[in-house]
Structures are given as C-alpha cells and as structure tokens.
Amino acid sequence: MYLTIFLVPMMIIPVVIGYDFSMLLIDTGPLNSVLGLLSGQDIRIRWLSEYRAAQVAVVLADVWQWTPLTFLILVSGLTGLPPDPVRAAQVMGATRWQVFRHVQLPLLKPVIVIALVVRTMEALKIFDLPMLLTQGGPGNATETLSIFLWRNAWVFNKVSYAAAASLLVLVLFSAVIFPSIWLLRRERAALEADGPRRR
C-alpha cells in the first residue's frame, strides 16, 4: 500500500512536475499556506524569485521526484538480503534496532553506495526542473551545467562556445564517471559474494 503510493512521483513526467511545483510555489500558493498554518504566521516566501529560495525550491522538487528511486533500490536490496545472519542475531537475543544497526545496515552498504552513485549521476544532469521552474534564474541562481550549456547555445546563440564547453564538461564528467563505475563494480562484486542469495 505505502509502496504503491511512494512510487507515484517517479512516474510523473518532469515537465508536469515543473508545472505542478510552479503552482505550489507561487507566493500565495498552498506551500506558503501550509507553512503559515504550521507556524501560525503569515508566510510569503517568494520561492521562485529569490536567490536562495529558488535553489531550495529546485532541490525540493528534485528530492520529491527522485526519493522513490532510491527508496526502490533500497527496498529491493533489503528484501534481497540473506535471511540467515538476521535469524542468527535474533536467536542471540538482539533487539530489532540492534539487528538493523549491526546486521542489516552493514549488509546493505553496497546497495546504499549503488543508490548514491546512481542518484548522483542523475542529479548532475538535472535540466528539466530548473528549466521549467526558473529558467536558470533568478540571475544565475539555479543555472546548472546543463542549463548553462543550453542558455549559451540557444539563448545567447553562441553555439560553438557551447560546443567547446560541452567538450570540457565531457572531460570533467569522465573524471566523475570512471570512479563511480569503479565503485559500482566493486559494490556489485561485494553483493554477489554475499553468500547464498534468495530467489
């Protein structure tokens, strides 16, 4: 039941999320209204037109959309854990928290690393949300790499400049990609070596 609901944000297309959050975040919008109800004051944060607030807004939207993915990865990792160590710990009288903290969490480490790597890769490419919410503004508050390239190519019409920049981005990214692939491989190998898997 909860699982089903938690997956919904991931299935909404980013453009629609852009729409949706621009509705939520207007200064007379429901988010300020809820915050006002909770704090008892009249809150009018101008989410999309103030420097810090715009950054927070983009982060909020992105977290809202992609938490389900990490959630899914972790759930499938958790259900895939070998049952024997948990049972052994229970037999030895460990509480639920102890089982989680000292048995399941260490076993889950490869999965956590994988989730982290996957999410980082995706987050580095972020384009749709800042594009739709703020167009990279106000000023350059939410100008991510992708937005920077896009702006230079199509707004300022400096296509060759943008092409050169994207080559540089390519080089920079490979500096991130190769270590993360190495990490991914290592953690996967650790996962495979984790004794008998349940099927």
Place this chain on the structure above:
Amino acid sequence: MTRRQVAFGVFRHVVLSAWTLIVLFPVAWMVLTSFKDAGDWVSWPTRWFPFLDFEPTLLNYRQIFYIGGTTASGELRREASEQAYAIWKGVVDSGVIVTIASLASLGLGAALAYAISRFRTGGRNYPYTILTVRMLPPIVIAIPMLIYYTSLPEFFRTVFNVRVAFFDTHHGLILLYIVTTLPYVIWMMLAFIDAVPRELEHAARLMGASRLTTLRVVVFPLVASGMAVTLLFVFILNWSEFLLALTLTQPNVLTLPVLLNKFQSAVEGRLYGPQAAIGTVVTLPVVVFGLLIQKHLVKGFSFGMIRR
C-alpha cells in the same frame, strides 16, 4: 516488550503516513487546480475544498481536449484563460514516437543483453562501457547531434543520391531515443536473462531444438514479464524526455513535453488551470499502468544492479 512493539508500530505508521502526505500533496493540488476556474487559481487565502471553497468546473478539460480551431463555444475568446489549448498534436506525435522507439529499443536491447549474458560479447567490461553513455548529460549530446542531423542529409544526398531529413522529423527523434534508452534496456534485460537457468536451454538443445526455437519456447516466456517492466520503464523515459526533443524538433514535430513547455512560457500570466488539467491527463495513464504491474517494478527499476 509488547508495549514497546505497539509503540514502534504506531511510530512506523506515523512516519509512513507523513511521507505519504508529502508525496500526495503536490499531486492532489494539481488535480484540485485542474477543476478550478480562473479566479481560484492563485487566490489568498488558499481555497482547499471543492464545493465549500470553490465551485468545481470542467472548463479546463474542455479547453485542452477541444477539437478544431478556436474555443469551446466556437468563437475566439478575448481572455487567454478561455482559449483552447488543444493537446492532440502533442499526444499523437508523442504517442507515435515513443511507442516505436520503446518497442525497437526493447527488441534490440533484449537481443544484445542475451548475447552479453550467454556469450560474453564484448568482454567483461562491456556492460559498464555501455552505461557511460547514460551518465552523460544529454545537453552534451544535443548540440553535436543538432549539427550532425543538419549535415547528414547532405551526406546521404551526395553518397546515395537520396533525400532524407533528420532534423525535426519523427524518425530522427525515434533513432535518437533508441540510442539513448538502449543502455537501460540492456542493463535491465541482462538481470532478467541472467536469472534464466542455462540448464533449461541446454536441455532444449539436447532434445534437438534449434537456437531460435530455444529462444522462442524456453527463454522468451521466462523473461516476458521482465520485458513488460523494461518496456514501461523505457516508455516513461521517452515519454518524459524533454531536452533532446526541445533541441531537435519544432515546429513540425511536437512531443508532449515540448508542447507543455510552450504553454508554460508563451502566455503572459500563467494559466494554471489548463496546465493542471494537462498535467493530470498526461500523468494518469502512466500511473495507472505502473500500478498495474507494480509487483514487477521493484525488481525492474533497480536497473538490475542489484540481483535478487
């Protein structure tokens, strides 16, 4: 002990319910707004409840599903909030492109994954090499792709003496979508195919079945559900793809995200009502379909990076 367990159970549900609220809040707001008339979109204090705070209306839906040129009632209205915003073009274009691209990508990817799984095609590192394609920001590909697509017709004309266009065409976008989603398909299908025991195939082969018959009769039924999940995933990816479509199409081909973006930026003063209606309409089929096969989702969405 039992009291602690009860407390834990309550705590657990409180946390989960809180997160449920957070997840559903934006969705609920979108659905609500889609039933509001122009005056209620941004009013303060916020109007929460239909019938109590505001009168629900279907006007927004009439606007976006309107067939023909002008407005719901036939003549062009003065107010921007009363004009028609037909989304049919976007729906058709997106539908055609995404369906063909996803199916083609699934077919190719499944075959590739089979080759990699059974014959170690390309060596041990090959799947990871493929994954690097997916990690690049698409904007890096977009600019060269644009130049490539505009110069490719020239090449075809001089070498093969045929006229083909790639920029702003359906097949141009389809080809690109196949390429960009292939890594995901390969990775997901790899996990599903690896889970099929080789012994089954060996047995079929021993009994005299050809390779293709083995594939069709033994392997395919076992990975069919996996293929369905992969298809859904690729479909969502393509359905929501925005950047490449924005760069490589318009005005002939208009996919939904690009069309929606136009509504967002073109009109003075945002039209939250029709936007919310479009959002609801676009989201609903995917969510329903996703919920139908959600059992398989947990397995599929983790990209086969975690084997179960």
